[in-house]
Amino acid sequence: MPSLSSAHTPLDIDAERLWSSLMDMAKVGPSPNGGSRRLAISDEDAAGRRLLLDWVEALGCTWHRDEAGNLFILRPGQDNSLAPVAIGSHLDTQPLGGRFDGVLGVLGGLETLRTLHDHQVTTLRPLTLVVWTNEEGSRFSPAMAGSGVWSGRLAQDAFFDAKDSQGVSVSEALEATNQRGDAALGSPELDAYFELHIEQGPVLEETDEPLGIVTGVQGIRWYDLRFEGQSVHAGPTPMSYRHDPLLAATAFIQAMRDELGDDRDARLTVGDFSVIEPSRNVVPGAVKVQLDLRHVDETRLSELDAAVTRLAQSAAEREGTRVDIEPIWHSPVTPFHDDLIRTLGDAAKARGNEAPQMMSGAGHDAVNVSHVAPTAMLFVPCLDGISHNEAEYASPEHCALGTQVLCDAVVAWANR
Numbered sequence: 001m002p003s004l005s006s007a008h009t010p011l012d013i014d015a016e017r018l019w020s021s022l023m024d025m026a027k028v029g030p031s032p033n034g035g036s037r038r039l040a041i042s043d044e045d046a047a048g049r050r051l052l053l054d055w056v057e058a059l060g061c062t063w064h065r066d067e068a069g070n071l072f073i074l075r076p077g078q079d080n081s082l083a084p085v086a087i088g089s090h091l092d093t094q095p096l097g098g099r100f101d102g103v104l105g106v107l108g109g110l111e112t113l114r115t116l117h118d119h120q121v122t123t124l125r126p127l128t129l130v131v132w133t134n135e136e137g138s139r140f141s142p143a144m145a146g147s148g149v150w151s152g153r154l155a156q157d158a159f160f161d162a163k164d165s166q167g168v169s170v171s172e173a174l175e176a177t178n179q180r181g182d183a184a185l186g187s188p189e190l191d192a193y194f195e196l197h198i199e200q201g202p203v204l205e206e207t208d209e210p211l212g213i214v215t216g217v218q219g220i221r222w223y224d225l226r227f228e229g230q231s232v233h234a235g236p237t238p239m240s241y242r243h244d245p246l247l248a249a250t251a252f253i254q255a256m257r258d259e260l261g262d263d264r265d266a267r268l269t270v271g272d273f274s275v276i277e278p279s280r281n282v283v284p285g286a287v288k289v290q291l292d293l294r295h296v297d298e299t300r301l302s303e304l305d306a307a308v309t310r311l312a313q314s315a316a317e318r319e320g321t322r323v324d325i326e327p328i329w330h331s332p333v334t335p336f337h338d339d340l341i342r343t344l345g346d347a348a349k350a351r352g353n354e355a356p357q358m359m360s361g362a363g364h365d366a367v368n369v370s371h372v373a374p375t376a377m378l379f380v381p382c383l384d385g386i387s388h389n390e391a392e393y394a395s396p397e398h399c400a401l402g403t404q405v406l407c408d409a410v411v412a413w414a415n416r
């Protein structure tokens with residue numbers, strides 16, 4: 001007889017079954033050194049989804065796809081007029097990708113469905129396991145595209161017309177792999193969204209924590225700066241006569257680094273720096289700097305934004321040059337939902353873990369979903385913080401604990 005679960009009937013997942021599913025999925029599109037290669041909307045990606053569908057069909061679940069190929073696997077609740085509670089992540093990988101990035105979130109969701117099936121539990125609200133299309137962004141740009149177009153944060157043209165290096169568009173690839181569905185983008189409306197993921201960074205391992213509750217994703221600001229001076233001959237021109245934009249630019253970058261001090265939550269990256277018309281024996285006329293600035297606190301990010309202008313102008317003036325600052329992109333700090341964060345924290349505690357709260361340094365589908373549904377994430381450590389790499393590894397114990405807490409939290413939320 002199906003029943004609501006309660007705190008008195010713990011739903012224990014099957015850790016071995018979870019691990020063997022992770023290893024089975026890794027064999028679909030194997031990469032040479034023990035990782036996986038399932039590029040978005042490729043035959044291998046479709047085969048990985050087919051394997052998942054074989055598994056969920058054995059549980060009696062139904063499924064459908066939307067126009068972007070996002071896959072929604074449905075498990076009915078007691079009241080199917082209520083919006084479903086979603087668990088999701090992605091099955092596509094980098095060209096030389098790992099076995100856990102995205103896959104753990106999907107197969108942790110599968111293990112949750114299997115556990116409910118084993119215990120003959122029907123939650124009050126229906127559940128849906130979501131596999132988002134093209135999270136990685138390596139075959140088709142941008143990343144997090146399926147959740148982006150589903151949530152309305154990515155334009156449909158930008159999604160469907162994106163082409164890979166062979167000139168194949170997302171539309172064509174969806175047709176070729178039979179992944180395009182009929183369901184309208186944005187449907188179904190979700191009651192909540194939970195995503196389990198490997199951390200892809202070193203913090204949990206460094207602090208010896210098996211679990212982290214993700215409270216949000218850091219904010220990002222991008223800038224193009226152009227320092228302009230005067231091109232002159234390197235020999236005859238004394239230093240006091242020069243207007244050297246390269247000296248201004250490097251002084252600015254160092255001043256920004258000093259501004260951050262020992263703030264562990266700040267990230268400053270100059271990934272592209274170029275001299276316009278470079279020549280060894282000419283003082284440059286102009287220098288371009290591309291700046292990527294990140295922080296977990298929006299107030300601090302705004303302060304650093306002001307510092308970019310202030311420090312760039314003062315560095316430019318000191319060298320008798322000018323600077324143009326063009327803000328390119330601002331993705332504000334994305335906070336996740338307090339009630340879901342609390343639900344995950346309570347579930348961790350009930351399994352004996354005081355999981356610390358943390359912010360995510362990487363983007364995830366959860367960021368897009370959080371704009372349309374209450375969302376939270378759970379991290380487990382990965383070895384040496386390595387991800388997007390065939391050597392990516394998360395231990396069976398950590399995968400199991402993350403999945404158990406995911407399962408408990410989803411059931412608690414779906415029964416509230």
Ligand SMILES: [Zn+2]
Binds near residue numbers: 101
């Ligand atoms: Zn991922």
